[in-house]
Amino acid sequence: MGTDVEAPRATGRPRDPRIEQAALAAVRDLLAEGGYAAVTGAAVAARAGTTKAALYRRWPALPHLVHEAVFPGELALGTNLRAGLDEVVARLVGGTRDALCTPAAAAALPGLLAEAGTYPDLHASMIRRFSGVLAAMDERLGEAIDAGEAHPDARADDLVQLVVGTVIAGVLLTPGALDDAWVDRLTASVLRGLRPDR
């Protein structure tokens, strides 16, 4: 699940598929209600109607479960790769904001970032959530540079880091202020930052 392919186990009693969903939902509920500190192994198991052992059969550690609960899949830009740079950047900013501003995500984010130092695979998984966006932006930005729409020094990794970081800072420091006007301001500022000097 998550980011890795699972070996198909054929033998023995099959896993109850409801437990996986119940656990992920339980994590989201607990995050929204009590924050990251409320996401305890025992609490998740109790809320999901199962036991800790069933959780550790599915995820190597609690943060991995939290990660999957909060970021179930890749960040998506929509299907706008052929759109204008303005719209692509707007979707990047807006999509990142949307992904990180759900109650569960906002509550989990700092905790996950902290655990990323302990679990290298978790760190990799979090980065991988942006790999698709990064590749797409890399390609699109290359075209924009070739077309003279973007500054030749512009780099997709810098761009994504800037956008993601700013959203993270917004979530951590001024949650509640990340409305659409905030997205518009950040988008405009980023776009100006991408423009060529002349």
Added chain:
Amino acid sequence: MGTDVEAPRATGRPRDPRIEQAALAAVRDLLAEGGYAAVTGAAVAARAGTTKAALYRRWPALPHLVHEAVFPGELALGTNLRAGLDEVVARLVGGTRDALCTPAAAAALPGLLAEAGTYPDLHASMIRRFSGVLAAMDERLGEAIDAGEAHPDARADDLVQLVVGTVIAGVLLTPGALDDAWVDRLTASVLRGLRPDR
């Protein structure tokens, strides 16, 4: 000192000032050596040559101690408020990078951000570290707008959030890549984003 103004206790045995300093230094050492997980009440007390009780007399909980150890005072821009906008922004970016990239700070940052959700006063203290920079940038940016050097929509809070967030994302996601070239690229991009449309 610390996070708040201190009540002027005149009575009772005065606190041993060496304990405070020893504890802060112990936290920095432990952070650099073993990361956030190594900053244990007992470990700090032992390394500082004191006891847990003496620590809890000074800080309400361990994260507060870590915060003070890692961010002892306000973020400083240097005395460059009268300098050109280019230099002011360069110093903001560089100073933020420097402050968050010390071994202790880099090790403590994710943990502190996570604990901020548990301790509201810690959250407030962390934000307050930027209040001076924020005020200074607000004033300087106002002048720049008036002088036509900056975009009329530019806001100091947005700017600081963007810079701090990008540095945080850099520390968390790509530590080791935040060299001076990185600072230069971010500075240039931010400056372009601040320029008026014309």
Added chain:
Amino acid sequence: MGTDVEAPRATGRPRDPRIEQAALAAVRDLLAEGGYAAVTGAAVAARAGTTKAALYRRWPALPHLVHEAVFPGELALGTNLRAGLDEVVARLVGGTRDALCTPAAAAALPGLLAEAGTYPDLHASMIRRFSGVLAAMDERLGEAIDAGEAHPDARADDLVQLVVGTVIAGVLLTPGALDDAWVDRLTASVLRGLRPDR
């Protein structure tokens, strides 16, 4: 065993029975070596090869563990209920002396008595240790009164209280003087006190 009937837990991982025995033995060793003050949660756990949590899973607090270690079961009189009153009383006195004069018991007794004020259930458990002896003495004394061997005012609870109290006083005030001659003197005195007036 212990102080109460145990609920028949059928589910979950069963408790490791060796831990219980190891803890009780550890307490007895520590009592004999360092007295009541040496019976620390951490010390007991370490000596028993387990952890504090495992102890607190079995006993509500340390004194309960000490109590069970020192007084594992009811005080026994031997199987002498049909013997002459002289011998019954002699066994009561001797048995009480023996039970309270083991190194562990002598070391634990004052501490346990003191903690009994804090833990009412511990107080009840300690009293219950004498219930069997009390019932037996009550029956035997009734027969003796009917046979004219004992004073009609004699009561088993008074008798047990007197014997136990005297032994406690001996242990606390003049430990080391409770030899067999002491037992004989007390036995003779108690027996005279039980005799009818004529």
Added chain:
Amino acid sequence: MGTDVEAPRATGRPRDPRIEQAALAAVRDLLAEGGYAAVTGAAVAARAGTTKAALYRRWPALPHLVHEAVFPGELALGTNLRAGLDEVVARLVGGTRDALCTPAAAAALPGLLAEAGTYPDLHASMIRRFSGVLAAMDERLGEAIDAGEAHPDARADDLVQLVVGTVIAGVLLTPGALDDAWVDRLTASVLRGLRPDR
């Protein structure tokens, strides 16, 4: 104070005599209200309107203070040494009961006995409380033996140990049942135990 003569300190600020009384009264109050566990250095100082340092200037440790608060002087038999043996024993039993059955004494007794193992001087002080009674009983019992009123094996130390122990057991095990009838029963039993065999 208490049992020892004090060196006459002439110089320096004299001790406030009210503190001593206030501390003793505070201990008694705390014992009656919250038991031995409530007698904390800080609690005693606060209730007495003074500080811990003032207490430790007067008593070497807390149990010594408790001891003096609860047993301010020697156990007294009244002036009945020339009375009949019946009355002397009755006064011994009754006086011991009275001394150990005050709320403060009953609450402090097990704690004090436990601490006696830690502080040898406290142990000695407690025993000394009975030295007068012991000497008096020794003399009176010798006369009784000579007069044929008492068993030639009777010993004052055994007698006192028996009476004190029984009262202690009564206080610890069945507090509230030590009424005058209880005293009468114990007195009668003890007296029978003292009688010569014929």
Added chain:
DNA sequence: CACTAATCGAGACGGTACGTCGCGTCTTGTG
């Protein structure tokens, strides 16, 4: 009248034990 010396209040100090909690693993019996 200053000087000295011990007290007073307040509270921090080192030390140590307490009982609780969470993590991730394990060991049962039952499907």
Added chain:
DNA sequence: CACAAGACGCGACGTACCGTCTCGATTAGTG
């Protein structure tokens, strides 16, 4: 095999009490 249940080792947490200490401020007797 999975599952429910819950004990296991580990280790940190924050609190409490002990008896001592260090302050600045009093409060006598002495020189």
